[in-house]
Amino acid sequence: MKIYTGGGDRGKTSLFSGERIAKSHDRVEAYGDIDELCSILGAVAASLGGKYPKVEAEIHRIQSDLMKVGALLSTSPDAPAFAELEKIEESSVRTLEANMDRMDADLPPLRGFILPGGDMSAAWAHIARTVCRRAERHVIALVDSFADRGHGSDYWKVLAYMNRLSDYLFVLARYCNHLSDRSDILWKP
Amino acid sequence: MNSESIREYATELLGRKNLSEDACELRFSFPAGFSFTPGQFVRFESHGLKRDYSITTAPNDKGIELCVRDTGTGHFSSVLASAEIGTEFRFSGPHGYFVYRPSTRPVVFVATGTGVAPFVSMTRSGISGYIFLHGVKHTPDLYYENLFRNAARIYVPCVSRSSDDAESDLFQGKVTDYLGTVLERRPYDFYLCGKREMIRDVTFLVDDYFPGARIYTEVFY
Ligand SMILES: Cc1cc2nc3c(=O)[nH]c(=O)nc-3n(C[C@H](O)[C@H](O)[C@H](O)COP(=O)(O)OP(=O)(O)OC[C@H]3O[C@@H](n4cnc5c(N)ncnc54)[C@H](O)[C@@H]3O)c2cc1C
Numbered sequence: 001m002k003i004y005t006g007g008g009d010r011g012k013t014s015l016f017s018g019e020r021i022a023k024s025h026d027r028v029e030a031y032g033d034i035d036e037l038c039s040i041l042g043a044v045a046a047s048l049g050g051k052y053p054k055v056e057a058e059i060h061r062i063q064s065d066l067m068k069v070g071a072l073l074s075t076s077p078d079a080p081a082f083a084e085l086e087k088i089e090e091s092s093v094r095t096l097e098a099n100m101d102r103m104d105a106d107l108p109p110l111r112g113f114i115l116p117g118g119d120m121s122a123a124w125a126h127i128a129r130t131v132c133r134r135a136e137r138h139v140i141a142l143v144d145s146f147a148d149r150g151h152g153s154d155y156w157k158v159l160a161y162m163n164r165l166s167d168y169l170f171v172l173a174r175y176c177n178h179l180s181d182r183s184d185i186l187w188k189p
Numbered sequence: 190m191n192s193e194s195i196r197e198y199a200t201e202l203l204g205r206k207n208l209s210e211d212a213c214e215l216r217f218s219f220p221a222g223f224s225f226t227p228g229q230f231v232r233f234e235s236h237g238l239k240r241d242y243s244i245t246t247a248p249n250d251k252g253i254e255l256c257v258r259d260t261g262t263g264h265f266s267s268v269l270a271s272a273e274i275g276t277e278f279r280f281s282g283p284h285g286y287f288v289y290r291p292s293t294r295p296v297v298f299v300a301t302g303t304g305v306a307p308f309v310s311m312t313r314s315g316i317s318g319y320i321f322l323h324g325v326k327h328t329p330d331l332y333y334e335n336l337f338r339n340a341a342r343i344y345v346p347c348v349s350r351s352s353d354d355a356e357s358d359l360f361q362g363k364v365t366d367y368l369g370t371v372l373e374r375r376p377y378d379f380y381l382c383g384k385r386e387m388i389r390d391v392t393f394l395v396d397d398y399f400p401g402a403r404i405y406t407e408v409f410y
Contacts, residue, residue, distance in 0.1 A: 018403025080290035
């Protein structure tokens with residue numbers, strides 16, 4: 001089945017809620033970052049090489065959360081379609097926290113700043129973390145533009161999720177190195 | 190919407206009615222447990238092929254109907270067009286997000302050919318008062334004309350090939366000609382269904398002439 005129409009050939013795109021906006025709009029930047037993050041998480045999972053199905057399953061669950069976040073960001077909050085969306089719930093933030101704590105318990109204490117890298121999976125997890133922070137910044141830019149319109153709460157949940165996910169990805173990067181018997185690469189200024 | 194409950198169902202072909210020389214309305218049994226929102230489609234599977242068809246009936250109808258054009262060159266549409274009554278098929282569904290979203294703006298439905306299908310379902314479910322443009326090559330392809338004439342605030346049959354039996358309100362030309370030259374410029378909610386070129390061209394017209402409008406689309410072919 002062909003999926004293209006060419007409707008985006010002149011620099012505008014359609015939101016899920018039907019509005020036409022420039023592809024350079026903050027909103028497109030934001031869901032573009034989420035798309036990038038989701039894809040990089042695919043690389044993290046792929047580079048684990050099938051050896052750690054539990055970690056991979058966790059990554060897939062996060063990717064599926066990010067699909068929800070992407071749908072939310074590609075929908076204008078005051079459009080009728082917004083009500084149809086499945087929103088990110090606080091329970092997803094709690095799940096991230098619990099999984100992060102579980103990984104952290106297996107890791108040696110952090111002894112300073114670390115340099116991103118090590119195992120391929122850890123290197124990808126660090127890239128994911130930085131893209132997650134960028135996504136967060138773009139979501140904040142969006143929230144700033146309509147916080148007074150009463151739709152803040154779903155976006156605040158997204159912000160909490162992105163903030164926690166960045167922390168999670170830092171721990172995941174260390175955990176990936178731990179799984180492959182590598183220690184942190186410490187920064188020696 | 191019912192996006193969480195996509196499942197496979199068996200259904201039986203119960204009847205066939207010609208809509209034009211190459212299009213027909215097919216009636217199927219309504220599988221137990223199935224539900225959908227007007228505008229959604231089902232995915233038929235047969236001989237390893239999967240093809241999508243929008244439901245034209247309302248959710249509380251006793252059966253499910255499709256409006257299928259036998260493309261002549263294709264496989265699946267001819268299977269459906271020639272299947273014996275009583276044949277069992279399998280489909281999955283409900284699929285899709287092309288559903289009616291009530292808003293305060295005026296609504297414009299634009300269809301080419303069998304792209305009327307989701308609008309038939311919406312109309313049979315009680316939606317009315319819209320502007321409806323149906324783009325076809327010849328007047329016999331104006332399927333469901335009476336249904337739309339009754340429900341639409343403005344019904345515009347756009348016929349691209351000239352015909353002798355031209356009715357008074359028939360627009361000679363494509364839907365894009367009508368949108369570009371006749372339709373009052375306001376921020377509408379546009380719903381576009383059918384041919385990809387139409388969807389692209391209307392999208393560009395909306396970008397140029399209807400700023401602030403919303404566009405919902407379903408590409409059939
Ligand atoms: C979401 C969705 C909903 C759809 N709903 C319907 C529907 O309600 N009714 C319907 O008839 N078709 C519908 N289609 C198209 C349908 O899925 C098949 O593509 C069509 O029946 C042709 O299948 P085929 O195997 O016979 O031919 P294919 O070999 O797949 O196609 C043959 C040629 O016919 C063209 N074509 C396909 N469909 C049409 C059409 N409807 N009118 C004119 N040309 C066409 C194709 O572009 C291709 O060039 C829908 C498609 C999608 C994606």
